[in-house]
Amino acid sequence: MSDQKGLFITFEGVEGAGKTTNIDYIADKIKKSGQSFVLTREPGGTTLGEEIRALLISKELPEMHSDTELLLMFAARAEHLQKVILPALNEGKWVLCDRFTDASYAYQGAGRGIDTKKIALLENLVQGVLRPDITFLFDLDADIGLARAQSRGETDRFEQQHIDFFNRVREKYLSMANVEPERYFIINAQYDLSVVQQQIDELLIEFIK
Numbered sequence: 001m002s003d004q005k006g007l008f009i010t011f012e013g014v015e016g017a018g019k020t021t022n023i024d025y026i027a028d029k030i031k032k033s034g035q036s037f038v039l040t041r042e043p044g045g046t047t048l049g050e051e052i053r054a055l056l057i058s059k060e061l062p063e064m065h066s067d068t069e070l071l072l073m074f075a076a077r078a079e080h081l082q083k084v085i086l087p088a089l090n091e092g093k094w095v096l097c098d099r100f101t102d103a104s105y106a107y108q109g110a111g112r113g114i115d116t117k118k119i120a121l122l123e124n125l126v127q128g129v130l131r132p133d134i135t136f137l138f139d140l141d142a143d144i145g146l147a148r149a150q151s152r153g154e155t156d157r158f159e160q161q162h163i164d165f166f167n168r169v170r171e172k173y174l175s176m177a178n179v180e181p182e183r184y185f186i187i188n189a190q191y192d193l194s195v196v197q198q199q200i201d202e203l204l205i206e207f208i209k
């Protein structure tokens with residue numbers, strides 16, 4: 001929104017790109033800088049949103065239509081925006097969000113094949129003019145990411161998709177980053193953690209005082 005004060009930072013990437021570990025690393029750096037922030041995630045971030053997340057990732061339920069999946073993502077997002085994200089930004093806090101609407105363009109759009117116009121319609125309806133200020137894209141070969149995710153143990157409904165699905169997701173993220181280079185920071189997540197964190201440190205210098 002136009003009177004927003006805090007920074008809205010989102011994190012994206014294919015499964016297994018080390019997002020969670022690196023978000024914790026970034027959150028720790030921001031905390032040390034004295035900036036107050038909220039760390040949250042999508043789908044989820046609220047009581048209702050976490051219930052919706054459980055539906056979305058469940059392998060026990062009957063197959064879900066892709067439109068239903070998209071609408072559930074945005075239902076969780078509406079709740080999250082109104083209850084968590086906007087109040088925090090309006091208080092001047094930064095919001096660190098593990099995935100946001102770019103994931104809908106990547107997974108439901110490129111992955112499932114839903115028309116981008118349909119997603120844009122929901123984006124405008126639910127968010128108005130709110131968009132992330134900064135997006136960190138943890139970029140990784142989809143094969144490597146999926147193998148890493150699968151080696152962690154039980155997979156969720158998304159992680160069971162075919163590799164072609166994740167290749168399309170990755171390509172979509174890279175093309176969005178290409179269209180908005182001023183918002184996107186691409187982190188090459190194929191390297192060891194120390195090298196990835198070195199890249200993060202260099203980027204954080206730009207906006208942590």
Ligand code: TMP
Pocket residue numbers: 015041042043057073099100101102103104105107108158159
């Ligand atoms: P996570 O494992 O990063 O927490 O995300 C759960 C899954 O939800 C992940 O496979 C990506 C998917 N997802 C979408 O398909 N669309 C969305 O809009 C969001 C936020 C997540």
